[in-house]
Amino acid sequence: MRWHRPYQGDVKTCRIVRKAGQWYVSLMCEVPDPVPLPETGRVVGIDMGINVLITTSEGEQAHNPRWYREAQAEPRRKQRKLQRAPKGSNQRKKKLLDVQRQHEHVKNQRQDFFDKLVYDLVQTYDVIVLEDLKIKNMVKNRHLSKSFLDAGWGYFKQRLLDKVAGASREVVLVDSAYTSKSCSNCGAIFEGLTAGTSLGRM
Numbered sequence: 001m002r003w004h005r006p007y008q009g010d011v012k013t014c015r016i017v018r019k020a021g022q023w024y025v026s027l028m029c030e031v032p033d034p035v036p037l038p039e040t041g042r043v044v045g046i047d048m049g050i051n052v053l054i055t056t057s058e059g060e061q062a063h064n065p066r067w068y069r070e071a072q073a074e075p076r077r078k079q080r081k082l083q084r085a086p087k088g089s090n091q092r093k094k095k096l097l098d099v100q101r102q103h104e105h106v107k108n109q110r111q112d113f114f115d116k117l118v119y120d121l122v123q124t125y126d127v128i129v130l131e132d133l134k135i136k137n138m139v140k141n142r143h144l145s146k147s148f149l150d151a152g153w154g155y156f157k158q159r160l161l162d163k164v165a166g167a168s169r170e171v172v173l174v175d176s177a178y179t180s181k182s183c184s185n186c187g188a189i190f191e192g193l194t195a196g197t198s199l200g201r202m
Helices: 073-084 090-124 145-151 153-164
Strands: 010-019 022-030 043-048 052-056 061-063 127-132 170-175
Touching: 043 090, 073 090, 090 153, 127 153, 153 170
Parallel strands: 043 127, 127 170
Antiparallel strands: 010 022, 043 052, 052 061
């Protein structure tokens, strides 16, 4: 077995799962209360988008790697091979495994990116203000649903909430209404803007 990292504390439960042809062991351990991080005295607001994944109130940006979009040709090619394989054959099982591994690879890329981003934010800021996006409603837009899901906003938000829990940090969720249409200086709302456009710095 190859360890992701050494476990800490006392093992309470062990769960074995199989994903995309690979076996994984997940351990749940009882550990002492985490040591809070030292205060930094810094607060940041984060706006989330499609072209630019996040923009902070300090002007820093993280551009969207578009994991699925960039790798889209490969999953489509493997999916076509899967559809051509005879049902019930060993060949079809192999093609299905190829498709699953491709999707697992894209998911791992997205999660690794956000894990590192969340770590940097939690280490740097005491309070992180984030818009509370209603992703289930947003993906109903058939023109942008794939882009919304590829951006991984839901995973980012949940990972951030999980990490601040034991780090003496705070995440403040604000209503997402008009957050991408209002000017940060004067508060004016630009009704003509859509999810595909954004305001420049004013």
